[in-house]
Amino acid sequence: MRTPAKFPAYRPRRLRGSPRFRALVAETRLDPGKLVAPLFVDAKIRRKTAIASMPGVFRFSLEEIAGEAKALAGLGVGAALLFGIPPAKDSKGSGAFARDGIVQRAVGRIKKAAPGLVVMTDVCLCEYTSHGHCGVVKGAGVDNDATLALLAKIALSQARAGADLVAPSAMMDGQVAAIRKALDGAGFAQVPIMSYSAKYASALYGPFREAVESAPRFGDRRGYQMDPPNLKEALREVALDIQEGADLVMVKPAMGYLDVIQKVKEEFHWPTAAYQVSGEYALIKAAAQRGWVQEKRLVMESLTSIRRSGADLIITYYAKEIARWIKEKGVI
8 A cells, every 4th residue: 555645734634523534534425225124924913023032023924014114115125034933843844845835935925015025924834843953853953965955946946936035054064056956947047046145153043033932942053054263164155155046145143253354355346245144233223211321322333344355245133224314314
């Protein structure tokens, strides 16, 4: 980098002195169109239900989900990522790929109400299985290869329902290839895959598991989700997913893994998403409710850091609020 002129000829504060100048030279901007709002649709309820560990986030009924999606689209949010809670769970997670499954039905309603909103669907089994794991359980573990066929079946059912993009999150080896083959073979070659390529076995998923009632009934998910100390492994995972046909790759969580996001973007120059997960959201909310932090400033700062690290898309439970703040005040 070329060394600038020295003080007093060069005064960096000149461009910090007013909001107009700060906006003019901002290197990183938050755009609602780059945000993805996670949405929970619950087959067991008739009215939206608050999630205690995620203040301001709700489980929506099938009748209400389209209205929420329409509100997001009206604020300019780019996409919604759907998670479903079925009426009943079983060991195979059959509600995940049922033709009349809760997500499949919700997709149609959202597409009709908000045709401009990109509808993404989570491809996993944990929300639908009685044991809470992301795949087919054999003995004390998850059978990777037996799970692939079910993940492909889920993705295909969601594409048939009208999903714009499918997002496999099970962290099974070969999941992208299995899904790509199934989609292409059924005439859905145009449906992109956003893979949860570097999904870490984080302690920050607790509120999500409460929301979809998916805590494992035994063991944990460290046998298939990534170990937090590892960065080079994340690059290998991303490389494999790209080779298998992933159109976008994802790093999850986001705030504690900015170095991973940056390395992924620098190494592959591939469309990259980051997921600011439920625990990250809950931590900010809890601190704000106690008056320890200024919520709006901290949210915008954290999202800006994720964008600055290289994320093209950010999946965040703050998507609706951020879009409203930007719409109300212009550039923040």
